[in-house]
Amino acid sequence: MRPNVYITRRIPDSTLEKISEVCQVEMWEEEDVPVPRDVLEEKIENIDGLFCLLTETIDEELLQKAKQLKVISNMAVGYNNIDVAAATEKGIFVTNTPGVLTETTADLTFALLMATARRIVEASDFLREGSWKTWSPMLLTGQDIYGATLGIIGMGRIGESLAKRAKGFDMRILYHNRSRKEEAEKTWGIEFADLDSLLRESDFVCVMTPYTEETRNLIGDRELSLMKKSAILINTARGGIVNEAALYEALKQNKIWAAGLDVFEQEPVDPDHPLLTLPNVVTLPHIGSASIQTRTRMAELAAANLIQGVMGETPQNRVNHA
Incomplete structure (x- = not known):
């Protein structure tokens, strides 16, 4: 059975296709509206991987609802939106996308x-x-x-x-x-x-x-x-x-x-x-990495981290040792 993953914002089709080849994917489709907290609380219960952005607060309260989560793939270099200590305690990898931006x-x-x-x-x-x-x-x-x-x-x-x-x-x-x-x-x-x-x-x-x-x-x-x-x-x-x-x-x-x-x-x-x-x-509206080429590479790297994590491998760009 393919692992279940949730993506919190629309990503490039080419990247989505790569994830869909190995995972059962559900994605928040709204371009300009972050996924609501109650939706995220519902989805996180039964997923193996989470692909998220800085707009999502992944705190201890949310992580307590995760029953089988293996990896949180943050499409950013920074990860201050994630409680890394809480994720580590639950054995969940946290990853980021350094270098490409x-x-x-x-x-x-x-x-x-x-x-x-x-x-x-x-x-x-x-x-x-x-x-x-x-x-x-x-x-x-x-x-x-x-x-x-x-x-x-x-x-x-x-x-x-x-x-x-x-x-x-x-x-x-x-x-x-x-x-x-x-x-x-x-x-x-x-x-x-x-x-x-x-x-x-x-x-x-x-x-x-x-x-x-x-x-x-x-x-x-x-x-x-x-x-x-x-x-x-x-x-x-x-x-x-x-x-x-x-x-x-x-x-x-x-x-x-x-x-x-x-x-x-x-x-x-x-x-x-x-x-x-x-x-x-x-x-400016937080557009530091906002070139077409770079945002696409960030999505691809986040996807690779996600796939490695849900497939039981150690993600290349982990920021913790789950």
């Missing part, structure tokens, strides 16, 4: 940095609104990127790829990480710094660290007060790493120059969120 997310991060620094969105709106009457020397002037200092908080795969891009702009690159990356220092000419020094010296601060209890609200009032008034904060990691209330006040009071955000603590973000009212904030 590294370059795409680094592309988006640098694009967001450039758009924020050069006020691209603001300038486009200015033109479309009919406000452009004449050329003026200081009209919509932004910040230089070439030759500036970039501070990267979290030197993982994506952080290194961001550093690679920054080298092309002749940027001085500082980084802060739990441990030094001496090989990366040699390869990219980057400098290790404590967090306070990085914040004081950087023209751009990019948050690239994983979201954990230790990094929750890592950037708050104190940290923002250390930054230059001309500095720009970019966050493409997780929303909870930056204290949004503190960031709003810092931007509103011109304590820092601007921010570029792909992530928020609560997603989807409320359209009335205070940060969305500020002209010096460029915001």
Whole structure:
């Protein structure tokens, strides 16, 4: 008998076909609406594998309802939406999709940095609104990127790829990480710094660290007060790493120059969120890995993890030892 799996969002047909070759598949069909909690509670009781997204909270209460679940395949690098300890205790593998989205997310991060620094969105709106009457020397002037200092908080795969891009702009690159990356220092000419020094010296601060209890609200009032008034904060990691209330006040009071955000603590973000009212904030709907090629590869990798888990194999991209 083929194992039963549940997929919490519509995935590419080619990936669905691969899963369907070996599994009995049921899938939530709504494109723009996450699977309701009560539906997930019902489905998890009798499935062998769960293919899910960051939009699903897989907590201990939900896992207690699982009778035969072998693997949770998260289509993301991060997995803070899953209670990994609870899954491990029940002998359930938790997997993610690392590596495949590294370059795409680094592309988006640098694009967001450039758009924020050069006020691209603001300038486009200015033109479309009919406000452009004449050329003026200081009209919509932004910040230089070439030759500036970039501070990267979290030197993982994506952080290194961001550093690679920054080298092309002749940027001085500082980084802060739990441990030094001496090989990366040699390869990219980057400098290790404590967090306070990085914040004081950087023209751009990019948050690239994983979201954990230790990094929750890592950037708050104190940290923002250390930054230059001309500095720009970019966050493409997780929303909870930056204290949004503190960031709003810092931007509103011109304590820092601007921010570029792909992530928020609560997603989807409320359209009335205070940060969305500020002209010096460029915001995106969590599209860091959103290229057709990368999202397809992520789905394929998540499918491979799922199939390995339900077939009794150890998934290649496990994040725990069930």
